[in-house]
Amino acid sequence: MIEAPETWLPTAIAGLVGLSLAVAVVATAWPRQAHRIGLFGALAVFAWVLGLSALFVAAGPEAEAAATRVALGGWEAPLGLMLHLDGLSMTLLVLTAIVALATSLYSLGYIHDRIERRQFWPLWLWLWAGLNMLFLSGDAFNLYITLEVVSLSAVALVAFTGTAAAVSGAVRYLLINILGSLSFLMGVVLLFGEHGVLDLVLLEARSEAGPTERMAAVLMTAGLMLKAALFPLHVWLAPAHGSAPAPVSAVLSGLVVTGSFYLLLRLWMGVFAPLATPAFGILIGLLGVAALIWGSAQALRAGRLKSIVAYSTVAQFGYLLVAFPLMLVDPDAWRVVVFFAVVHALAKASVFLAAGTLQHAAGHDRLAELGGVLRARPRTVFALGLAGVSLMGLPFTGGFIAKYLLLEAGLGTILAGSVIGVLWVVAIAGGGLLAAAYVLRMVAPAFHRGPERAGEAVSPWMDWVPLGLATVAALAGFAGTLTLHTLTLTPGAP
């Protein structure tokens, strides 16, 4: 006798939070076995998330009632805290699970020193738990806390290598994160002062286009823009991501930044939805275009492999910004944005992992001197290229589907009579070209004629995981329909 999936869903959601926390706590308490705990924990959480998503989709709720809300400790909002699972968070949870599992496997090979392992794994598991909680949180203040969990552990991981560049990047990252968090918190406080509740659903129901909401929106948006490294507040990203250990860079660029963006999206689709004005859309869109150009230009300039990848994140997030004005015209476009973010996260993570393998083998990641290693490691270069193709938005990858949908939305705005839509379309289409240029910069040395130099030996994990993840990113195109369907199961969203 199997009960209906709906009945299991709340337990499964809370269980996911509990499980990921438990893994982190156990690893913290027993650092000697942290990597084993991490591995099994990663597998368990991954399996749990997959099971949860199966439950969620199988529950097949109506789009309007799809959010499953779990009252923690039995206390309903507004008194208590609610976990909140809908199509959007489900999608991002699955994304997190995939990237995090890959990163965990990769880290098995990457972090080999015994002492390093003891430090790395607990922090990493906390980060993952924080991300899971972030995506499940349905309470404004709790979002602040989970953001802090994520940022503190992320900063610690950035500084992990202990080099001057890493620590310097970490300090900047931390200060900016604190600034962003405080700004976000100020917004939360304003909202609380106005409405006296913290639960997002309640807030959404009560919010209107008033001055408090406007100021809160400004503060929270700006704070999250800082955290999501949206142009022109992106400058912390390249140093931090460029000098972090490879798996950390992968998670940062793939998930952490996406997490902040998720929050932005969630807020603007819910609480702040009444505020949006066309001018706002255009401003954000223009910032997006600028991000595309600036990030790409910097990626074309940067001399280090990981810097290029990091700046590519800045550029790719430009797409997400460009999508804002599209969403004002076509509210359905938000699903496209999320799909794009998902695909980007997968691709970016695999690029970073591949870059990490190359850096490890060569002992550095200066592009000019990397040719020999690139030539000797075709498998890694292939992963780099495959994920790069996804970034460019070329078929057969998920990036293509995402780009297609974005372009469709952009052209839709033109057809709807928006003149500035031309700019968005040009940016969306042209961005791929810039991406191609910097991906080519990374891959091309592998094709130069010259000696091969395998460099230091790398573990099989580091050899194969990037390729596997890149393949997932490429095949994500086939998951387009499923993802978009899942995303429709988000109440409140148009």
Added chain:
Amino acid sequence: MDGGWLLLAILFSSLGPGIAIFFLPEHRHRLRITLNLGGAGIKLALVGVLLAGVLRGDEYQFSLPLMPGIDLVLAADALSLLFASLSAVLWFVTTVYAIGYLEGSPRRSRFFGFFSLCVSATVGIALSGNLITFLIFYEMLTLATWPLVVHRGTPAALRAGRLYLGYTLTSGLVLFTAIVWLTLLAGAEGFTPGGYLGDLSETHALSLQVLFVLLMIGFGVKAALFPLHSWLPIAMVAPAPVSALLHAVAVVKAGAFGIIRVVNDVYGAELAIELGLTAGLLVVAAFTIIYGSIQALRADDLKQRLAFSTVSQVSYIILGVALAGPLGIIGGLVHLVHQGITKITLFFCAGNFAETLGIHRISELNGIGRRMPLTMLAFTLGGLGMIGLPPLAGFVTKWHLGLGALEAEAHWVLGVLVLSSLLNAAYFLPPIIRGWLGERREPWHEPLRDHAGPTRFETHWMLLFPVVFTAVLGLAVGLFSGLGLSPLGWVSLIVQRDYSLPEFSL
């Protein structure tokens, strides 16, 4: 047997081995050769089965939802079979040639991996059932060919690769935009003979015109239409099998095939004429024909000359399509095959010269006919075929194009054909004459291929046989063009099925 799975099997018969080859260690050359030839052979057989099926009138379709409302559609009609069989046959040959060509050189796993990806993409293009699927494979082709272009790894090769990517990716984006736009306007329809945009011609005439231009820019780069052709001659730095592939089968043909699809199966010839689109295309194609020929005449490097010749010859296909009448389309479509066979022969020959004797320039060709008679013979057949002399393949094309031009009452096109033939003769006859009748005083620098050792033939047999085969094929398709299964017969079938063919056929 379920039709869709056959199409998938055709696709995977090269994709599978390709991916397997990527992960083969460099020294497993026997296994690699087995995979290569096995894949190519299986593909050939499967295409044969499909051919028989389509001839019987069976329907083949496979579709996979990609996005809401948008499917990945593979379908086999007579037109796709034309291109698919061409690629399958020529691919087999090129694979043999490439194995011989690259024997003993490094990085073969990478090369053959991408090589197989290329054929998969090409076959995918052939079997695409709608524009989006077409685009997917089209872009895949761009990416899969780039590693081949830069395979040598010299600075020149990398620059060429950069240029190639620059051109093709930009055009790909234009195409992408245009296709999304079109899909927004008309929905993700499958290719329909006679087009599916008829309903829109009243309301969206201007949009359709702009879209057509965008689509032509998108396809025109690969098809090397006039202002967009510069990458092609420069991409000549690639190894000979790659050039052969770029020019004969994959890349330029993909562009041309796209134009054929758009004109015939998206817009439909009638709508295209009504909107005044074919006239412009005709002028561009005609200009490209002449321009390419003149540039070819100026080139001394053999491969460069062949490249410009491709620029010129591919526009024959487009010319035929732009004539938009049954005979013109027959001419254009049949040239798709004929040009492929002929040009691949020529590039193989150029590769043989370069690889066996280190000859790259036309001025060095003197007397090569005595050293490599079979290759030179093949070159001669290819060159004469390009000029359009009977009974070679090129003649059949030119004949139909000429008749098609008259049928479309574009008499000036005949003048273009005449002029182009003269120019073709002017640049193909000199190397032929030098090869057979020129005197060489100093001895040949040979053997360049020390590792290959002495052979019974004028060069490595894997280099020679493909050349001979394609040359004979080029002769045969022209000589026996009256048969039903010849390319001409097949193309007539296509046109008969899709268009009302006038009373007589020639």
Added chain:
Amino acid sequence: MTAALLLTVPLLPLMLAVLIGLRPGRTRLNHLVPWVALPGLLLAAFAPPGLEASIDGLLMGTQLALDPTGRAFLALTAGLWLAAGLFALGDRGQDPQRHRFYVFWLLALTGNLGLILAQDALSFYLFFALMSLSAYGLVVHSGKPEAWRAGRIYLILAVLGEVLLFAGLVLAVHAAGQSGLAAVAAARPEGWALALLVLGLGIKAGMLPLHFWLPLAHPAAPVPASAVLSGAMIKAGLLGWMRLLPFDATGHMILGELLVALGLTAAFLGAVIGALQVRPKTILAYSSISQMGLMTTGIGLALLLPEVRGWLLAAVTLYAVHHGLAKGALFLAAGMQDQRPTGPLASRLFALFVLLPAAALVGAPLTSGAVAKNVLKGPLDAEALPGWLAHTELLLTLAATATTLVLLRFLWRWRAGLQAPIEGLDHSRWWAWGSLALMALLIPIWIVWTAPGALPAEVHDLFGFSLLWPIALGLGLGWLTYLCVRDRATPRLPEGDLAILMEAAWRTARHKRRSLALPPPRPRRIPARLRGIRLLWRARLEAAERVLTRWETIGLLFASALLGLYLTLLP
């Protein structure tokens, strides 16, 4: 069966060509070269009338047939190639490159035989092209600069001819709606189609303004090649005309008049320029132009006089056969200068074999020339032609005078080039030459005997005052000229008249051609200046990013983001 029979004729030489090409070392194969023409001759001689076949699978539908005109041309062609082939066996015996010569020889032979049998536009074009292009190999065979030059001009004109013919055929076939030659002609090509056909075929036939490849190519080619070029191949153009031009009850006045005018001009101009030449083969080449002029006149007349077109066309055919054989013999004679025998009988034969075809050409009684000329002029007695055309017959007669002069000049120059008598003659050459020369006598007998193809030839056609007086006039003029210029240098015109002008024009253009040549296909490096700019931009971008990274910038940007967002959010 019929198809196989008809196909054998052109395919046999083709197969031999392939064999020789593949196995150049096998000298025994070379001995077969002359004999592959034999089936053609046999077919012409013994085939039942009305032989035809169509092969659908071949080249969009091929039709082959042997009609009476074709039979005559086939006989001429096969015979001449056979004889010349025999001659070539001897002539090329010591040539290290002879297998190459034979390959081209056989390919040209294939084309020449095939085009006679072809009855549809495509296969006609196919064989025509094959012949023209392969003959190039014969022209340049010697590899001397002179040969290359001649070859170049030959090739340019040949290709031009091909292309024009192609365009003409396309137009004509489109108008006719089908590709059979008879149908095309029946549909009366007009306008562009007609002009293109006349020009395309006219180049091959040495028609007047496009004749200049002949005097260059013939002397440059080896002797047997010259013989077939002049004897058989240029007749292909003529045959094409006969097949494609609108010879029906309507005729074609304009074209007819044009052709008559061109033909007569060529007849005289060719002779005059020929007489001013030095080298025997050049003189013969101009003579060929002159003679082709006469045949062109015949074609023109056939268009002008539709009622007697059958007669006239038959006459032109006869003339073609006669001229082909005689000219072939004379060309071979030019290759016999080193074969002057010592014995008295042989010496007489030597003289006879050169004089006999010469006499035939001028139309001396009892020779083939006499029949040909008389038959050609036959219908003109009865018909009155308008305007200046009324004098056509007189002009045709006077042409014999010009021919006499040219041939006198030939004989003079030929004799001057004779080498010392030798022992040990080359029998194959002698046989070939002799048999061709004797044809000048045998053909009229045969014709009068059998009147093939209902040819209106009678015995009295072998005589006639109108044949004799122009010859006498010519001899007289020749004598006078000889007296005048005996001690002085002969006035001469450069070989290839118009070609000289064109070459001069080409040479001036050539100066510019060097700069026209494309550089080798290297993608250009980015120019240094641009690279500098790129470096500069990199530095600037990095500096800009540094500025953005400064804390105060971050803070200010954050604050301005706050402000900007606030402003845009204001309703």
Added chain:
Amino acid sequence: MNGLAELAHTLAPGLLYPTGGAILFAMGLYGLIRRHHLVLRILALNIMGSGVFMVLLGVAARGEGPPDPVAQALTLTGIVVAVSATAFALALVVHLTRLTGHAVMLPGPPDDDAPVEDISREEHHADGGPAAPHPDQDRNP
């Protein structure tokens, strides 16, 4: 007197303290922009944070009844979070100073084209000499 009472009513803690908090927040932002030393920046951030808490508590104290316990709980949480972040930031600053020799933010993308392995990974866990100081700073002393 009436006016004063009204003023007093207007300037109730529920309004006054949030205003003060806003001022502190803005001041912290100003300090963050203007000051260079990392410790000072951390102080500025803490002042900003205090501003936020002041707003929160002020908001909680609005109205007639007892103050909102939820807001106070949130503030408590916030304070602990702030001290944790501060402690970690200070640890980082010390570490950075140990590595580079100064406690100000490096300018620009410090990673680009600069050798990354100049400080070996071993030094992270074992004892190692301090690295060479970076040549440039984001200001001239």
Added chain:
Amino acid sequence: MSLLLVIFDLVLLAGIIGVAWRCLASTDLFRAVVLFITFGLLLALAWVRLEAPDIALAEAAIGAGITGALLLVTLERLRSIMAERHSGRPHTPPPDPSGPHALLRALHDPPPERHSFFPALIFALVVGSLLVTALWHQPQSTGLEPVVDAHMDVSGVDHPITAVLLNFRAYDTFLELAIVLIALLGAWSLGRHDLIPARPAPGPILPGTLRLLVPVAIVTGVYVLWAGSHAPGGAFQAGAILGAAGILLVLARPRQLPMAPGIPLRLGITAGVALFLLVGLYGLGAGHGFLGYADAWAYPLIILIEVAATLSIALTLVALFVAGRPAGDDA
């Protein structure tokens, strides 16, 4: 009365803002830190005025106390590092602690440049005034106080803040504990504590004071913890007080820290989180929801969690003060 209070409020706020301003404008870091500690104390006063004694306690203990200690020890470390680099002799106390240049670089921040003054000022003013505007527009809502009040009887404790912290919003509190732990993990991942220079506290006064202070602190801590269930106080304040005692201990013997054993230390710092999580998971299994308690068990469980949390917080704060991870942790 209310006028007086308003005046008090205004003076207090002016003081707070003034101190903050001086702190931010100070070029001498030591001075800035001292001002910041003053700022924290003033804030505590303000919290009291806002009827938030819990927060005031926490501010005094954590905001001013612990943060101040952390800042001071950081300054000390920076100075030491600078001096060390300057002298070029590692791990020896510098001969002149107030050496001119090293000190200048480490503990002195020159006044900011002029060019960013106006933009920064304007932006700060604009942001501040926008905030104020928004705040002044807000209604006089009572927040969640009535709701909390209505549920106090089932919360298991009497003090509403503790009820919110450990029952209604236990998840937040759990994560807060986690954040403290993560900050420590982060600090530990940077390196070992013995790589961080420290100076022995001068003189015999400190050890002497310690003997007196530590027992008092422990007693106070336990009391605060216990009081938390019904009156102002609780785990964080208690942890902070205990932590302060620990910090004093550390200060007394900075060079010879006891060789902290790895496993118990780890267990200690994770005890609070682990126990909290265990209880939470039990709640999930028992059907009260994640982090939920059966009504009857609420009080003991809360107390249990608070005890563990206090222990962990105290340990963690001390560890954060020490900054590097103990050698025992690597074993």
